[in-house]
Amino acid sequence: MQTPIKKSDFVLRPYMQSSNLRATFQLLNTLVPYVLLWALATQVVERSPLLLIPIICLLVLFSLRCFSLMHDCGHYSLFRSKRANRIAGFILGLVNAIPQHWWSRDHAYHHKTNGDWERYRSIGDFLSTDEFAQLSPFDQKLYGRLRQPWIIFPGGFFYLAFKPRLILIAELWGCLRYTWQEWRKNPKCSPVKIMSTYQPQQWHGADEFWDILLNNLVVLSGWWILCHYLGTAFFLGTYAIVLMLSAAIFICIFFVQHNFEGAYAHQTEGWDYLQGAIAGSSYLDLPPILKWFTADISYHSIHHLSERIPNYRLRACHEHNRHLLTQVTTIRFRDWLACSKLILWDAPSNQLVSIEQFYQQERAQRMTAVVSQS
Numbered sequence: 001m002q003t004p005i006k007k008s009d010f011v012l013r014p015y016m017q018s019s020n021l022r023a024t025f026q027l028l029n030t031l032v033p034y035v036l037l038w039a040l041a042t043q044v045v046e047r048s049p050l051l052l053i054p055i056i057c058l059l060v061l062f063s064l065r066c067f068s069l070m071h072d073c074g075h076y077s078l079f080r081s082k083r084a085n086r087i088a089g090f091i092l093g094l095v096n097a098i099p100q101h102w103w104s105r106d107h108a109y110h111h112k113t114n115g116d117w118e119r120y121r122s123i124g125d126f127l128s129t130d131e132f133a134q135l136s137p138f139d140q141k142l143y144g145r146l147r148q149p150w151i152i153f154p155g156g157f158f159y160l161a162f163k164p165r166l167i168l169i170a171e172l173w174g175c176l177r178y179t180w181q182e183w184r185k186n187p188k189c190s191p192v193k194i195m196s197t198y199q200p201q202q203w204h205g206a207d208e209f210w211d212i213l214l215n216n217l218v219v220l221s222g223w224w225i226l227c228h229y230l231g232t233a234f235f236l237g238t239y240a241i242v243l244m245l246s247a248a249i250f251i252c253i254f255f256v257q258h259n260f261e262g263a264y265a266h267q268t269e270g271w272d273y274l275q276g277a278i279a280g281s282s283y284l285d286l287p288p289i290l291k292w293f294t295a296d297i298s299y300h301s302i303h304h305l306s307e308r309i310p311n312y313r314l315r316a317c318h319e320h321n322r323h324l325l326t327q328v329t330t331i332r333f334r335d336w337l338a339c340s341k342l343i344l345w346d347a348p349s350n351q352l353v354s355i356e357q358f359y360q361q362e363r364a365q366r367m368t369a370v371v372s373q374s
Contacts, residue, residue: 005324007274012306015317018080022312026069026078026295027088034062034095041238042230056241061293063246066095068295068311074104075307090211096243097160097219101211102203114258114304115276117345118268123254129346129358144355149252149340156247157240167202168216175200256331256339257282257300259352263329263342266350277304282331283318291315301328 037059044051072078073089086101093100113120121127124147132140175198182194203209226235264280266272284298291298295311299318302309302325309317318325331339341354353361 005274005278007305009324010305010321012302012309012317012321015313015320016077016306016308017313018077018310019312020080020084023078023084023088023310026312027092030062030065030069031091031095034059034066037062042234045234052238056238056245059238059242060245060249063096063242064249065293065295066092067098067246067250068293068297070096070098070100071104071107071297072295072311074100074107077308077310090215093215094218094222096246097164097215099164099208099212099215102164102208105204105208111304111307113276114273115264115266115280116268116271117265118271118347121345122258123251124343126343126345129344129353129361132344132355132358133362140355144343147343149337152248152251153244156251157244159251160243160247161240164212165216165220168212171200171202174198252336253284253294253297256336257284257297259342260329260331260335260339261342261352263352264350265345265352267347274305277301278325279327279329280304282329283325285330285332301325 037055041052041055041059044055069078070089070092073085073092076082076085078088079085089100089104093103110120117128126147127135127143132143135143175195178198179191179194182197183189183191200209203212223236223239226239258280260282262279263282264275264278266275278301281300281304283300286294286298296314297303297311299314302314302318302321341356342352344353344355344358345351346353346358
C-alpha cells in the first residue's frame, strides 16, 4: 500500500528565498520594453498602421507578464521586503489598471480554499448541479451563454478597465448616503465620525482603500495625459485591445489550471489542502517563451504548495519535487476548449461536469425512475 504524500515530503523552503537583484532585473526587462513598445507604436501608426499588429501582440505579452509579476508581489515573494513588493505591485498594477492590494486579497482567499468548491467557485462563480437544477429553463440557458469561452473578452476587459472604477464610485456614494442618513438621525454627531463607522463591502481596511483610490487617480490621470499627447483614438483604441486580449489570456490560463477533467473539487467536509494544491491545480505545457511571459505560473501545483516561492524559483522547485507530483494533470493547448465546458460542480460526486453531462444524468435518472415504477 502506497504511503500518503505529506506536505513535509516536499522540499520547498530552500526555494522560498527571494532575490532583490533578480526581482529588479525582472521589473526592468518587463517595464522598459513595455514603455519602448508604446513609443515605437506612436512612430509606426502614421507610417504603416499594419506594423501596429506585431507591436500590439508584444504589448499584450508584456502586459501579461506585468500581471504575472504583480501576482508575485501580492504574495510578497518577488522582493524580500513587504514594502518593496507593495511599491512594485502598485506600479505593475497601473499597467493593467488594476489595484494590486485589492486584487491580491481576493486572490489570497483562492489560495486558502483551492479545491474546496463549497467555499470558492472558481473565477466564474460557478453553480453546483443542485443550484443549476433549481433555475428556470431560460436561466439555465442564460447561465450557459454567459460562461461560453468568448465571454472572456468582454468580461476580462470589464474586470480591468471598469470594475475598479465602479467599486470606488459605488463605495464613495454608499459612504456619503450612509453619512447623510445617520447625520439626519443625530445632527449633533460629527459627519467625519459617522463616516469612520461606515463598513465598505468592496475593500477591507484603510490600506485597500488607499490602494484603490491611488490606483484610480493615477490610472485616470494617465489615460487623460496619454490621450492628450498620443491622440484619443490611437491610445484608447490600442490600449483597449491590449487590455482585452491580455485579460482574456490570463483568465483562460487561470481557468484551465483549476477547471479540468478530474480536478479535485471537494466539499468543505473532508477537504484537504494538499490535495487541492496537487490534484486541484494543473501543469500547463507551454512553450518556453510563453512560460517567460507568464512568469512560470504554469508550475501551478508548486505555487499552491507555497505561494512564497518567487516565480524565478518555481521551475527548479518543480523539478526537484517531480517524483511527488505524479497526480498533477498536464494541460495542453488542445485541451483548453474541453476544459471550458466544465462549468458546474457536482457536490455528491466531488467533480466538475458540463451542462451536457448534467442533462444526461437527469435523463438517466428519469429513465431509472420510469423503469422502477413499471
